[in-house]
Amino acid sequence: MTATSATSAASATTITPTAARVVDAVKVYGTGDTGVRALDGVSVDFPVGRFTAIMGPSGSGKSTLMHCAAGLDTLTSGTAHIGDTELSSLDDRRLTLLRRDRVGFVFQAFNLVPTLTVAENITLPLDLAGSKGGKGGKGDSGDKEWIDALIDVVGLRDRLHHRPSELSGGQQQRVAVARAFAGRPDVVFADEPTGNLDSRSGEEVLGLLGRAVRQTARTVVMVTHDPVAAAHADEVVFLADGRLVDRMESPTADKVLDRMKAFEVPS
Numbered sequence: 001m002t003a004t005s006a007t008s009a010a011s012a013t014t015i016t017p018t019a020a021r022v023v024d025a026v027k028v029y030g031t032g033d034t035g036v037r038a039l040d041g042v043s044v045d046f047p048v049g050r051f052t053a054i055m056g057p058s059g060s061g062k063s064t065l066m067h068c069a070a071g072l073d074t075l076t077s078g079t080a081h082i083g084d085t086e087l088s089s090l091d092d093r094r095l096t097l098l099r100r101d102r103v104g105f106v107f108q109a110f111n112l113v114p115t116l117t118v119a120e121n122i123t124l125p126l127d128l129a130g131s132k133g134g135k136g137g138k139g140d141s142g143d144k145e146w147i148d149a150l151i152d153v154v155g156l157r158d159r160l161h162h163r164p165s166e167l168s169g170g171q172q173q174r175v176a177v178a179r180a181f182a183g184r185p186d187v188v189f190a191d192e193p194t195g196n197l198d199s200r201s202g203e204e205v206l207g208l209l210g211r212a213v214r215q216t217a218r219t220v221v222m223v224t225h226d227p228v229a230a231a232h233a234d235e236v237v238f239l240a241d242g243r244l245v246d247r248m249e250s251p252t253a254d255k256v257l258d259r260m261k262a263f264e265v266p267s
Contacts, residue, residue, distance in 0.1 A: 017083075019187040019219035020069050021045035024078035027064050027242075038064040040242035041078070046187065051213045051220045053230040055256065056239035057263045063191060065239065066223045070189045071099050083186055100129060104180030104188035106209075108195035110172040112164040118175050119160040123147060125183045147182060153215055154178045154208055170201025177208055181218060188212075190222040194229055206232040227256035 027039040038061045046052050046069070054062045067073040068080050071087045080087045082102055090098060104125075112121050120127075126143065151157050154174045164172050173193060180188045190209065194202030210232050213220050222233065230236045231253040238246040240263050248259065 017048045018045040018081075019048045020080075020082050020221065022065065022069050022075070022078060022080045025065070025068060025075050025080065026077040027061070027068055027073070028076045037242055039068065039075070039078075042239070042242070042244050043078075044237055044244055046219060046221050048186075048219055049213065049217050050235065051210055051233045052222070053233035053236045053251070054221065054223045054239065055225065055227075055230055055236055055260065057260075058225075060239040060263075061242040062223050062239050064242075066189050066191060066221060069221065070103055070105070070187075071095055100125065101183060102186045104183065104185040106173070106176050106180045106188060106190040106193045108192040110164070110169075110176045110196075112172055112175055112179075114164050117161050117163055118156055118167070121164070121175050122150070122156075122178045122182055124179060129183065146184060149216075150178045150181055150212075153211055168201065169197050170204050173197060173201070173205045174208060177205065177212065181212055181216060185218065187219040187221060190220060192224060193222065194224070194226065202226075202229065227253045227260060230256045 021044065023043050025039045025042040026037070029036045029038055040061075042061070042065060044065075054065060056062045064073065068075050071080065071082065074088070082098060085098065085102075087095060087098070113124065116124065151160070154177055156171070156174055156178065159167060159171060164175070167175070173196075177193075180190075193209070194205055197205060206229055209220050209222065212218060213234075220233075222229070224230055231251050233251060234249070236248045236251045236256055236259075237244065238248070238259060246259060248255065
């Protein structure tokens with residue numbers, strides 16, 4: 001085999017690492033005739049360093065998928081993984097530590113602590129962990145550099161000493177995004193992060209999530225019902241009736257809207 005062909009063969013077998021994934025995921029709420037199958041054998045991966053949106057009609061299972069992938073809920077069967085760690089193998093304490101150290105969350109409600117400043121809200125995950133050290137043994141210096149870079153990414157340097165009540169909704173959500181990335185998680189899960197924002201603020205937050213992925217090499221998985229929001233992602237995963245039905249690379253709002261129309265039930 002020539003050097004060129006060997007390189008080609010190696011490239012062909014290169015596997016993109018995944019920040020999170022579920023395999024044959026089944027989630028059933030209730031039992032017997034009243035049981036609801038929210039996930040029905042879903043297998044999907046969320047690659048490292050990518051922004052993925054999850055879409056589908058109401059009741060399609062998109063929020064359930066996110067909650068199970070993030071370790072906020074448990075699967076009835078199948079497996080969920082953060083990196084190489086299978087979540088069902090962890091006891092409650094280790095699962096709590098994994099969510100604290102390796103997963104970030106952004107919700108529709110900003111969930112900021114009203115008595116803390118912007119700076120204190122951003123560093124809250126590190127304070128709760130009892131260490132400013134961050135990952136990789138970088139210590140205080142590495143952590144401060146990371147937080148300092150995040151503040152620039154989210155554009156909040158002139159608001160660090162303000163409290164949440166002194167900020168607009170869009171600014172509060174930017175604080176929430178910075179807080180989600182503060183601990184250098186493997187993956188950040190965002191559940192309808194623009195749901196409480198006007199269109200302009202929503203665009204700012206979505207642009208911020210995209211920049212955070214590109215500039216910090218983190219992974220974002222976002223649940224949304226909005227085709228415009230989904231168009232900010234690198235890829236859209238579509239669910240219907242608890243099943244994975246499609247994936248779309250390089251989405252546009254129009255292409256996503258057309259795909260969503262296929263799920264509509266004729267009246």
